[in-house]
Amino acid sequence: MRLAFILSEIGSGLRRNLSMVISVILVTFISLTFVGAAGLLQLQINQMKGYWYDRVQVAVFLCVENSTSPSCAAGPVTEEQRDTIRGMLESEAFTPYVASVEYESQDEALGHFKDQFANSPIVDSVTADQLPESFRVNLVDPEKYEVINEAFSSLPGVDVVSDQRELLEKVFSVMNRASLGALLVAGVMTVCAILLIATTIRLSAFSRRRETGIMRLVGASKAVIQLPFILEGVIAAVVGALLASGALWGMSRFVIGGWLAREYPETAFISDQQVVLLVPALILLGALLAGVSSLLTLRRYVKV
Amino acid sequence: MIRFENVTKVYDATSRPALDSVSLEVDRSEFVFLVGASGSGKSTFIRLVLKEDSASRGAVYVAGQNVANIPSWRVPRLRRGIGVVFQDFRLLPNKTVFANVAFAMQVIGKSRAVIRETVPEVLKTVGLEGKNNRMPHELSGGEQQRVAIARAIVNRPGILLADEPTGNLDPTTSMGIMKVLDRINSNGTTVVMATHDDDIVNTMRKRVVELRNGAVVRDDAQGIYIGETEAVAE
Numbered sequence: 001m002r003l004a005f006i007l008s009e010i011g012s013g014l015r016r017n018l019s020m021v022i023s024v025i026l027v028t029f030i031s032l033t034f035v036g037a038a039g040l041l042q043l044q045i046n047q048m049k050g051y052w053y054d055r056v057q058v059a060v061f062l063c064v065e066n067s068t069s070p071s072c073a074a075g076p077v078t079e080e081q082r083d084t085i086r087g088m089l090e091s092e093a094f095t096p097y098v099a100s101v102e103y104e105s106q107d108e109a110l111g112h113f114k115d116q117f118a119n120s121p122i123v124d125s126v127t128a129d130q131l132p133e134s135f136r137v138n139l140v141d142p143e144k145y146e147v148i149n150e151a152f153s154s155l156p157g158v159d160v161v162s163d164q165r166e167l168l169e170k171v172f173s174v175m176n177r178a179s180l181g182a183l184l185v186a187g188v189m190t191v192c193a194i195l196l197i198a199t200t201i202r203l204s205a206f207s208r209r210r211e212t213g214i215m216r217l218v219g220a221s222k223a224v225i226q227l228p229f230i231l232e233g234v235i236a237a238v239v240g241a242l243l244a245s246g247a248l249w250g251m252s253r254f255v256i257g258g259w260l261a262r263e264y265p266e267t268a269f270i271s272d273q274q275v276v277l278l279v280p281a282l283i284l285l286g287a288l289l290a291g292v293s294s295l296l297t298l299r300r301y302v303k304v
Numbered sequence: 305m306i307r308f309e310n311v312t313k314v315y316d317a318t319s320r321p322a323l324d325s326v327s328l329e330v331d332r333s334e335f336v337f338l339v340g341a342s343g344s345g346k347s348t349f350i351r352l353v354l355k356e357d358s359a360s361r362g363a364v365y366v367a368g369q370n371v372a373n374i375p376s377w378r379v380p381r382l383r384r385g386i387g388v389v390f391q392d393f394r395l396l397p398n399k400t401v402f403a404n405v406a407f408a409m410q411v412i413g414k415s416r417a418v419i420r421e422t423v424p425e426v427l428k429t430v431g432l433e434g435k436n437n438r439m440p441h442e443l444s445g446g447e448q449q450r451v452a453i454a455r456a457i458v459n460r461p462g463i464l465l466a467d468e469p470t471g472n473l474d475p476t477t478s479m480g481i482m483k484v485l486d487r488i489n490s491n492g493t494t495v496v497m498a499t500h501d502d503d504i505v506n507t508m509r510k511r512v513v514e515l516r517n518g519a520v521v522r523d524d525a526q527g528i529y530i531g532e533t534e535a536v537a538e
Contacts, residue, residue: 219384
């Protein structure tokens, strides 16, 4: 009986404040979408880190005919220089840092280049002697790139030491900033949502002040008096959270899965299933948002 | 049933107290008129019994319990034992007579079956048989007050507090209301009625407690109402 009564109170409350309820839904929808977008970006960053950090290498490029760096002043790398560099990389001094070394000759470099730019007309004009030969070094700890750089970059015959991870870091830092931006917007929208929920409950409490007054007089418990207000806010926020979840799922499915994944097949993207993991978190967050703000409001506006 | 021991209530430190060291006892099944000009402390008395406010000094006992010692989560239980009626009826305008009375039972979790059985019974007690489905605005003032009384007693409280229940009604209608209250009283409910309607007090010949400026100035077992001008002249 009491449950049925509370439910009918909630129903009438939602109907009476329909426009406010809709605005609460929309604001929580937007704010939680941004929260979720930040979450997705972080998931994506982790995904990419996991994938790429195992594969990134430090490349020690050797001098070719037209290299410009000072260590290449003597012209293309000589047999002797190459052996020295290989010897150093495989020496005892570097075993704590170097996991493995591969040599890539100019012909192999051309092969890789052709694979990578298969669709580009530039391929036909590139010849093997334009591309540098290189040592591909897998590091034990990818953070220790500086050690290799210091030791090898000024060695005769070495053109440049390049850390592929540096490139990735740039990408990650852009993504991190984007996710920070999303969180910032989410924060502002969340404040909006809290205030709006508080206002909605105030209005609702005002329009039902006769009922609550009588409920107090006849000895209704605090729960019976306040629960309808709290649940009204929570229901609206949860609907908003569901909409946000839907939007994020759509985004991952059609934007990431349908478009980005097709455009960049070699990149590991997050899947729809991972997005689904965010849904309970968003719903919980929405419910918490509404619950806390309504508790605070009720303390002031609905005397028990 | 209700006992005030040296109760003082100060709302605002700068003005005089609303109740000033009031001691008063109302027994079970008694009918007491609380009379006095507006501002004499009648409504404060009622608020203190309901624990809507707490006494600044002294102790208020309701059904043997010091209300100051009731924790806030038990206050609803205290209020279930007390029915209240006001001058302005306070009915829910969008609910029928039946629904208004049933509301008081729904919110404390009574089952539908009990409500269906009890509400018509109580409506009969207050003389509103057959008006179950009327809306409040279709009723006369006296009938609306009867609905309010029905709502106040539907959970069978031991105490009925009435704050100027006839204040908005004409003398004939008022007498009808008094008959209802008298009947409720004779069923064992303690009734405390704040009023300044001298006709009613004089006709009923019940106990009269007069308050003036927050103090009890008279307590007659079968009293009459002494008009304000007379009282001032005394």
